[in-house]
Amino acid sequence: MVVFIDMDEVIADTYGAHIEIYNREHRASLDPVQCLGKEVWHMVPEAHRDTVRNHARRRGFFKDLNPLPHSQEVIKELAGVHEVYIASAAMQFPNSLEEKSEWLDRHLPFIPWQNRILCGHKHILKGDVLIDDRSYNLKHFNGRGILFSSPHNAHTNGFERARDWLEVRQLLL
Incomplete structure (x- = not known):
């Protein structure tokens, strides 16, 4: 996938x-x-x-973010059996491009630069699964959309949901 x-x-x-x-x-x-x-x-x-x-x-905002619990280990497992891409709407904050790239180098070094998509709209993505916290990105995705729980989307309904990375593991591995 x-x-x-x-x-x-x-x-x-x-x-x-x-x-x-x-x-x-x-x-x-x-x-x-x-x-x-x-x-x-x-x-x-x-x-x-x-x-x-x-x-x-602000410069530095994206550089020092903490990874969410179990994200690194589960993404590494996913990348072992699926074709995994990191897709982030980085164009909204132009200074984030470099910082997000550095963050990925530090926290997900097993995801090569060729599998990193720093983009605008995500409706252009063509694949099997999109894991995102924003329902508007999932709404126009042509594959399986999984809404990743975040405090802001606690009341969003109508999408398959993963509360954390351990649930992502159960859904996709």
């Missing part, structure tokens, strides 16, 4: 990074559980919303 895997909020913990930066910079105690069904910027005072929305435009 050809399997496409999104990066942000699927492999790399951008949601957690937004909360961590916000809490540090504003001496707040926002918790992901408080944010279920919402974007982080929806959950902060109006005066801080643009700041949170612009975290991803």
Whole structure:
């Protein structure tokens, strides 16, 4: 099978990074559980919303993200039996191209550069499976779409869902 895997909020913990930066910079105690069904910027005072929305435009934001639990080991297993591509909508944040490439070199060195797609719209992808946290990417994918759970999509329905990487393993291996 050809399997496409999104990066942000699927492999790399951008949601957690937004909360961590916000809490540090504003001496707040926002918790992901408080944010279920919402974007982080929806959950902060109006005066801080643009700041949170612009975290991803900062140099270094994507470089130091934490990998989500079990993502590295399961993706390595998937790559052993399937043709795996990392597909990330990196064009939205141009500085992310280099940082995401470096992140992949560090955390998923077994995925060669030829299997990394840093793109805009994902509806152009042609394959068997797309694992993504955004339903709009899955809606127009012609294969099997798996919605990867993230606090922001807690109330999204209508898609096959994987709550974590251990569930991805069960679904695809």
